[in-house]
Amino acid sequence: MNKPVAFSSDLATAFFCVSLNPAIDTRLVLKGFLPGRVNRVEEVYRTPGGKAAHVAMALKGLGAIPTWIGFSGGATGSELIAGLHRLGIETVPISTGQPTRVNLEVLDTQGEVTEILEPGGTITQSEWAEIQQVCVNAFQVAAKKKVMVISGSLPPGIPAEACAALVSAARTANCLAFIDSSSVALSKALAAGPDLVKINREEAEFVTQVAIGDPLSAAQAARKLLDLGANSAAVSLGERGIVGVRKHDQQAIHAWTTPLRPKSTVGCGDSALAGLAFATATNLSFEQSLALAVACGSANCMAALPGRILPEEVSRIEQSVQIELL
Numbered sequence: 001m002n003k004p005v006a007f008s009s010d011l012a013t014a015f016f017c018v019s020l021n022p023a024i025d026t027r028l029v030l031k032g033f034l035p036g037r038v039n040r041v042e043e044v045y046r047t048p049g050g051k052a053a054h055v056a057m058a059l060k061g062l063g064a065i066p067t068w069i070g071f072s073g074g075a076t077g078s079e080l081i082a083g084l085h086r087l088g089i090e091t092v093p094i095s096t097g098q099p100t101r102v103n104l105e106v107l108d109t110q111g112e113v114t115e116i117l118e119p120g121g122t123i124t125q126s127e128w129a130e131i132q133q134v135c136v137n138a139f140q141v142a143a144k145k146k147v148m149v150i151s152g153s154l155p156p157g158i159p160a161e162a163c164a165a166l167v168s169a170a171r172t173a174n175c176l177a178f179i180d181s182s183s184v185a186l187s188k189a190l191a192a193g194p195d196l197v198k199i200n201r202e203e204a205e206f207v208t209q210v211a212i213g214d215p216l217s218a219a220q221a222a223r224k225l226l227d228l229g230a231n232s233a234a235v236s237l238g239e240r241g242i243v244g245v246r247k248h249d250q251q252a253i254h255a256w257t258t259p260l261r262p263k264s265t266v267g268c269g270d271s272a273l274a275g276l277a278f279a280t281a282t283n284l285s286f287e288q289s290l291a292l293a294v295a296c297g298s299a300n301c302m303a304a305l306p307g308r309i310l311p312e313e314v315s316r317i318e319q320s321v322q323i324e325l326l
Contacts, residue, residue: 271300
């Protein structure tokens with residue numbers, strides 16, 4: 001059993017980034033990737049990964065003090081935790097019998113990005129019970145505002161109701177619950193009433209059964225997410241920006257900026273989610289929150305690695321974000 005973590009009692013805002021399926025991200029940079037052939041790699045990067053880690057990094061870049069809570073196993077788990085600490089991110093690791101997975105990103109300098117994602121090691125019932133208790137304890141921290149962001153896939157052994165359970169635990173502790181998930185886990189989490197759900201086009205189409213081809217159909221899907229239980233929803237359209245809507249609002253909001261030529265799009269959605277969480281905690285309007293999310297996602301396109309957004313880049317891009325009411 002891990003020792004309980006001692007949280008500061010004077011935080012203005014406590015951000016909890018919950019990762020049920022973290023990873024080590026390995027980025028291979030090469031020129032002219034050829035499947036089925038021998039490929040010579042020019043550069044290799046190994047960094048903390050999983051969507052929640054990217055959210056924590058982006059929050060750190062915005063000036064927040066996030067705490068990462070997640071599973072950690074074997075040598076790769078130790079590498080993950082050490083990497084987060086080097087970035088100045090507090091961690092609450094829950095030890096697992098299976099090693100932390102390794103995800104592979106093949107970045108072709110000619111423009112293509114290929115991701116190969118491991119499923120993750122099987123989580124036991126006792127490990128799942130432990131992370132639930134750790135989260136419940138963490139959410140009790142005395143802070144003026146508390147935001148839980150749970151994002152990413154579920155590893156084998158974790159029940160489909162996992163995200164819903166953590167959303168309920170957060171809301172019981174007066175902690176805002178933001179979620180970015182997919183498939184059945186997302187459907188069940190929506191029923192738990194998250195404060196905000198931020199998902200991409202494909203995830204939104206799966207859970208709402210709405211075909212999304214433009215901002216107007218994205219707004220229709222976002223409203224369906226509200227019908228399914230979310231208090232606010234944002235659907236990412238990639239280079240076409242984000243469409244968001246809140247319960248009881250008559251109009252949805254489309255926020256976008258001039259598309260950039262990205263180094264890689266890995267982590268863009270996670271950085272956008274960090275922007276939404278940060279904006280909410282700092283009392284920005286919903287329109288301003290979506291603008292910041294677009295700026296964070298775009299800044300991630302230009303970052304050296306996923307989640308490593310620079311505040312000056314975010315501020316520069318934010319000035320060019322356009323807003324349209326739908």
